Amino acid sequence: MTRAARVGALAAALALAAGACKERVPREDPKYPRDLLRDAAVPLQPPDAALPPEPGRARPAAAAFRAQDGQWVMPLGDYAGTRYSGLDQITTANVGELKLAWHYDLKLARGQEATPLVVDGTMYVVTSFPNLLYAFDLARPGPAVKWVYDPEPARASQGVACCDHVNRGAAYAGGRLFYATLDNVAVAVDAQSGRELWRTRLGDIHRGETMTMAPLVVRGRVFFGNSGGEFGVRGWVKALDTATGAVAWTAYATGPDAEVLIGPGFRPFYAKDRGRDLGVATWPAGHWKIGGGTMWGWLNYDPELDLLYYGTANAAPWNPEQRPGDNKWTATLFARRPDTGEAVWAYQWDPHNVFDWDGVNESTLLDMPVDGEMRRVLVRAERNGFVYVIDRATGEVLSATPYVHSTVVKGVDTRSGHPILDLDKKPGYGRTVHGICPAVPGAKDWEPTAFSPRTGLLYIPANNLCMDVEGMEANYIAGTPYMGASVKMYPGPGKHRGEVIGWDPVNRRKVWTIKEKFVTWSGPLATGGDLVFYGTMDRWLKAVDARTGRLLWQYRTATGIIAPPISYRGPDGKQYVAVLSGPGGWAGAVVSVPLDPRDQTAGKGFANAMADLPEYTGRGGHLYVFALP
Amino acid sequence: MRGLLLALAAGVVLAGCKRHDRFADARHVTQAEDPRDQAPRVQPGPAPPEPEAFRARALPVRNPYEGDAKAIQEGRRLYRWMNCNGCHAEGGGSIGPPLWDDQWRYGGRGIDIAESILHGRPDGMPRFAGHLPEDQVWKIVAYVQSLEPRGGPYHAGVK
Numbered sequence: 001m002t003r004a005a006r007v008g009a010l011a012a013a014l015a016l017a018a019g020a021c022k023e024r025v026p027r028e029d030p031k032y033p034r035d036l037l038r039d040a041a042v043p044l045q046p047p048d049a050a051l052p053p054e055p056g057r058a059r060p061a062a063a064a065f066r067a068q069d070g071q072w073v074m075p076l077g078d079y080a081g082t083r084y085s086g087l088d089q090i091t092t093a094n095v096g097e098l099k100l101a102w103h104y105d106l107k108l109a110r111g112q113e114a115t116p117l118v119v120d121g122t123m124y125v126v127t128s129f130p131n132l133l134y135a136f137d138l139a140r141p142g143p144a145v146k147w148v149y150d151p152e153p154a155r156a157s158q159g160v161a162c163c164d165h166v167n168r169g170a171a172y173a174g175g176r177l178f179y180a181t182l183d184n185v186a187v188a189v190d191a192q193s194g195r196e197l198w199r200t201r202l203g204d205i206h207r208g209e210t211m212t213m214a215p216l217v218v219r220g221r222v223f224f225g226n227s228g229g230e231f232g233v234r235g236w237v238k239a240l241d242t243a244t245g246a247v248a249w250t251a252y253a254t255g256p257d258a259e260v261l262i263g264p265g266f267r268p269f270y271a272k273d274r275g276r277d278l279g280v281a282t283w284p285a286g287h288w289k290i291g292g293g294t295m296w297g298w299l300n301y302d303p304e305l306d307l308l309y310y311g312t313a314n315a316a317p318w319n320p321e322q323r324p325g326d327n328k329w330t331a332t333l334f335a336r337r338p339d340t341g342e343a344v345w346a347y348q349w350d351p352h353n354v355f356d357w358d359g360v361n362e363s364t365l366l367d368m369p370v371d372g373e374m375r376r377v378l379v380r381a382e383r384n385g386f387v388y389v390i391d392r393a394t395g396e397v398l399s400a401t402p403y404v405h406s407t408v409v410k411g412v413d414t415r416s417g418h419p420i421l422d423l424d425k426k427p428g429y430g431r432t433v434h435g436i437c438p439a440v441p442g443a444k445d446w447e448p449t450a451f452s453p454r455t456g457l458l459y460i461p462a463n464n465l466c467m468d469v470e471g472m473e474a475n476y477i478a479g480t481p482y483m484g485a486s487v488k489m490y491p492g493p494g495k496h497r498g499e500v501i502g503w504d505p506v507n508r509r510k511v512w513t514i515k516e517k518f519v520t521w522s523g524p525l526a527t528g529g530d531l532v533f534y535g536t537m538d539r540w541l542k543a544v545d546a547r548t549g550r551l552l553w554q555y556r557t558a559t560g561i562i563a564p565p566i567s568y569r570g571p572d573g574k575q576y577v578a579v580l581s582g583p584g585g586w587a588g589a590v591v592s593v594p595l596d597p598r599d600q601t602a603g604k605g606f607a608n609a610m611a612d613l614p615e616y617t618g619r620g621g622h623l624y625v626f627a628l629p
Numbered sequence: 630m631r632g633l634l635l636a637l638a639a640g641v642v643l644a645g646c647k648r649h650d651r652f653a654d655a656r657h658v659t660q661a662e663d664p665r666d667q668a669p670r671v672q673p674g675p676a677p678p679e680p681e682a683f684r685a686r687a688l689p690v691r692n693p694y695e696g697d698a699k700a701i702q703e704g705r706r707l708y709r710w711m712n713c714n715g716c717h718a719e720g721g722g723s724i725g726p727p728l729w730d731d732q733w734r735y736g737g738r739g740i741d742i743a744e745s746i747l748h749g750r751p752d753g754m755p756r757f758a759g760h761l762p763e764d765q766v767w768k769i770v771a772y773v774q775s776l777e778p779r780g781g782p783y784h785a786g787v788k
Contacts (some may be wrong), residue, residue: 156749159673160673161723255719378664442786479671480671481714593723595718598779599727601718601721602722603721604723
């Protein structure tokens with residue numbers, strides 16, 4: 001259908017939107033002077049000086065931390081990835097009075113995974129396909145739509161998106177918003193007017209590439225990565241000039257060193273990660289070109305070490321017997337220079353990627369005692385069910401501790417960096433392997449953790465799923481799935497499918513845990529009021545005591561939640577909590593597509609584990625904002 | 630389907646906004662370089678050129694292999710080999726919609742299904758024209774038409 005025909009057929013909808021289109025007067029709010037926000041990528045204040053220095057407790061990396069006490073400028077909250085708001089009006093004592101302040105119906109059926117941003121008295125929300133960007137004026141009674149930007153992504157991109165049509169949000173810097181569309185276009189939008197400033201096409205849907213991740217900005221560069229590990233794409237991260245959208249560098253995950261941006265300055269900690277052109281040599285001939293290693297997750301940055309961190313996703317195809325070798329650099333954590341992309345170190349935590357676990361989860365940059373000595377570390381709740389504590393200057397694994405049940409990982413040898421796997425459970429041609437835990441989404445999927453400097457705890461949204469895998473030969477046809485595995489997932493021991501864990505990274509133990517009916521696909525938020533907020537797929541937004549995990553408040557949303565909540569101070573001085581609802585993503589495709597779970601392999605095996613989700617939620621995207629009365 | 634309409638409606642709404650709000654000259658497109666890829670590709674969505682074999686004559690309305698057990702078996706093999714299961718699973722859907730129910734976006738007749746396979750559909754069904762000879766397309770169609778809902782959630786205790 002042409003656009004003219006669409007306009008003709010749906011003129012009524014257009015009329016409805018007229019009000020929204022007019023509200024575009026730029027505002028200057030005295031509470032948020034613009035010059036302070038020229039580059040939100042620079043921390044605005046030193047780390048929370050009010051925090052009592054407590055020896056023996058983990059603290060966020062000082063230069064990367066920014067206690068969000070009024071705004072929410074990047075999806076992970078800060079470069080350290082704490083997802084912590086210092087706001088403390090809402091406390092464990094009064095959270096029971098929290099009420100809905102306003103609500104907005106996005107009128108979209110697919111899953112909403114984005115973290116809203118709040119900058120300069122405006123809230124910005126990126127939706128699932130068609131990837132609209134909403135600006136809400138927080139100075140007026142909500143919901144007050146300031147403008148809506150439509151990047152007009154190609155419809156056909158929906159056919160190559162592995163796991164629903166989600167988007168994880170935007171980055172903000174210097175009065176501009178940056179995000180990716182499903183059809184691989186990076187856009188920059190003026191924060192005041194909603195005007196498009198530039199667009200750069202980064203990938204090709206005809207090769208199975210899409211983009212769903214939230215970018216990160218460091219010093220005039222904005223970093224993007226691709227999705228499509230289920231289509232045999234070649235993973236990359238690209239740095240774009242924030243002013244023009246020109247590509248400054250591209251770092252591939254596979255291939256020759258020159259294209260992975262591995263040069264003389266590359267110093268991996270482990271011997272297994274040293275050698276020439278390992279991105280070619282650790283694959284069957286030429287397979288690296290379709291070998292995966294995408295980057296659809298999170299980036300972190302340490303300004304003190306000037307290192308950019310991210311991990312790469314699974315190797316393609318899923319059937320590991322089709323790609324003998326370590327398959328570098330899939331399932332690898334990289335540390336790079338943001339200006340040049342040059343790799344400083346890399347650690348392949350899952351060589352050969354036997355169970356298709358991606359490595360794209362966020363890191364949390366902490367300073368904490370390890371064996372009595374303060375270390376600069378990054379902490380990762382990895383998909384294999386282990387919390388890794390890694391020296392973020394060198395890539396040395398200091399510890400790896402299980403946080404969920406695993407039947408296939410016995411441990412991690414911190415001297416060699418190798419995981420110790422039960423290879424009797426390795427999937428392959430013509431056989432079905434039963435009882436692999438964690439399942440393909442891993443013990444934790446993309447949904448980010450939170451960290452509170454007040455409690456010293458990491459809040460981990462975990463999955464409790466196991467799987468059976470039948471291996472077969474995958475046939476590569478560009479633009480179609482390239483998997484070679486038929487998967488069935490089901491609940492792990494205890495039958496609960498999700499868990500939210502209060503984890504002590506110093507003493508490497510669970511302090512508390514909450515079992516959830518469904519997988520927890522919503523990354524928690526930690527606040528200065530000693531609360532942890534998170535959403536559930538059976539339609540609850542919950543607030544629990546950050547120290548004990550005790551449930552203190554919950555609100556029943558219209559649809560299930562798979563997005564991370566945020567907190568901000570409104571122009572009226574009050575603390576607010578905001579979250580998107582809208583089930584979908586891989587976990588909720590049984591509702592959002594919808595799928596038929598009688599087919600145990602539907603949704604790459606996930607529908608089977610979520611067969612009862614339609615009894616708890618329907619489809620639909622909504623924005624919720626809460627405050628004390 | 631309602632969701633699709635809503636999504637379309639939202640698209641229209643925003644197309645409306647754009648006329649007032651956007652400056653066409655502010656947009657410029659930078660084509661990033663991509664590594665070459667020699668492997669065969671399919672095209673998500675419909676594309677105008679049709680292969681010679683199918684342009685020459687109209688498709689028969691009725692599937693010559695409908696109900697043919699041997700052809701259905703062969704269709705099942707091809708369904709997997711062409712990665713149909715990657716998007717539609719064994720009929721319950723994944724990236725694409727389920728195929729074993731009686732809901733069809735573009736019609737459930739054999740010729741409609743063949744049309745979808747050959748020429749693709751706007752929401753991303755790839756076009757396989759040129760990748761398969763006609764009789765193999767009809768075998769896949771016969772297999773798809775033979776699919777019926779079956780099975781059930783695996784492992785007691787899912788609820």
